[in-house]
Amino acid sequence: MKSLWLENQQLTFREDVPIPVPRAGEALIRVSLAGICSTDLELLRGYHPFRGIPGHEFVGVVVSSPSDKSWMGKRVVGEINIACGECATCRAGLPRHCEQRKTLGIHAWNGSFAENLLLPVSNLHPVPAQLPDKLAVFSEPLAAACEILEQIHLDHQQRVLLIGAGRLGQLVAQVLQNTGCQLDVVIRHLNQHALLARRNITTLTEPAIGEKKYDLVVEATGTFQGFTLARKCVRPRGTIVLKSTYQGSQEVNFSSIVVDELSLVGSRCGPFEPALNLLAAGKVDPSPLIEAVYPIEQGLAAFEHAARPGVLKILLQP
Numbered sequence: 001m002k003s004l005w006l007e008n009q010q011l012t013f014r015e016d017v018p019i020p021v022p023r024a025g026e027a028l029i030r031v032s033l034a035g036i037c038s039t040d041l042e043l044l045r046g047y048h049p050f051r052g053i054p055g056h057e058f059v060g061v062v063v064s065s066p067s068d069k070s071w072m073g074k075r076v077v078g079e080i081n082i083a084c085g086e087c088a089t090c091r092a093g094l095p096r097h098c099e100q101r102k103t104l105g106i107h108a109w110n111g112s113f114a115e116n117l118l119l120p121v122s123n124l125h126p127v128p129a130q131l132p133d134k135l136a137v138f139s140e141p142l143a144a145a146c147e148i149l150e151q152i153h154l155d156h157q158q159r160v161l162l163i164g165a166g167r168l169g170q171l172v173a174q175v176l177q178n179t180g181c182q183l184d185v186v187i188r189h190l191n192q193h194a195l196l197a198r199r200n201i202t203t204l205t206e207p208a209i210g211e212k213k214y215d216l217v218v219e220a221t222g223t224f225q226g227f228t229l230a231r232k233c234v235r236p237r238g239t240i241v242l243k244s245t246y247q248g249s250q251e252v253n254f255s256s257i258v259v260d261e262l263s264l265v266g267s268r269c270g271p272f273e274p275a276l277n278l279l280a281a282g283k284v285d286p287s288p289l290i291e292a293v294y295p296i297e298q299g300l301a302a303f304e305h306a307a308r309p310g311v312l313k314i315l316l317q318p
Contacts, residue, residue, distance in 0.1 A: 147270025
């Protein structure tokens with residue numbers, strides 16, 4: 001089958017990768033659309049030593065499911081963490097933190113930049129009939145944005161700063177706006193401002209931000225400089241939510257965090273049902289984020305496009 005293959009930080013297009021065969025409890029999914037995200041770009045830079053087919057944002061159709069025929073022909077999206085189901089973390093109801101987990105297109109499991117992929121049927125979520133593929137493909141990153149609301153309670157009185165208005169940040173901004181909080185978003189590019197202004201979301205440049213002003217700061221830049229800025233902007237006894245993963249080690253002044261009694265919250269993957277509900281209800285609209293759709297044969301050009309500064313969502317169509 002046609003696919004993109006990552007090995008030794010080199011991405012190639014291949015047509016000789018065998019179509020995977022589902023085992024009991026798994027489904028074979030024909031990929032309709034797949035999205036390139038910052039994690040995929042970081043894999044090329046050595047963020048994690050992955051060999052195989054990258055990609056973890058997708059929408060597709062189940063074409064084979066040996067042990068559960070009810071999924072056949074259904075459009076689906078899927079959670080990316082493949083849990084063992086047996087470790088203490090899984091038994092505690094935290095499969096996304098499974099001690100032995102594999103991760104679609106990131107760790108030990110081939111991903112979505114291919115004509116087909118495998119996932120356990122327990123990872124699948126049906127796509128509402130009224131939801132087009134170009135919106136459904138955003139389910140995974142939108143679920144990650146929704147995870148913030150699973151961890152933090154927000155209301156209209158809270159002052160919230162979002163640092164980072166890129167691929168993920170644009171979705172986070174829409175999710176936060178729906179809570180009615182007092183939201184400001186830090187931007188770096190004019191297209192980011194234009195997209196947020198369409199939804200009446202207030203934008204700021206870094207020099208205009210007030211120090212120690214915000215109850216909650218969400219850091220979604222993908223850079224450690226974003227955390228440094230978040231630290232300056234959060235008030236004493238405030239909270240910083242970290243949506244970024246940083247390559248390598250970083251130096252942090254933890255004494256100041258203790259003195260200001262700050263809460264640091266790591267935030268990763270999230271719940272798919274709220275994400276699908278927001279998309280189906282039109283409360284989040286990611287379609288303006290799509291800048292281009294490439295066929296899988298032009299996947300290398302798609303990655304080059306996605307890596308340009310300020311570019312938002314690039315999709316692949318196997």
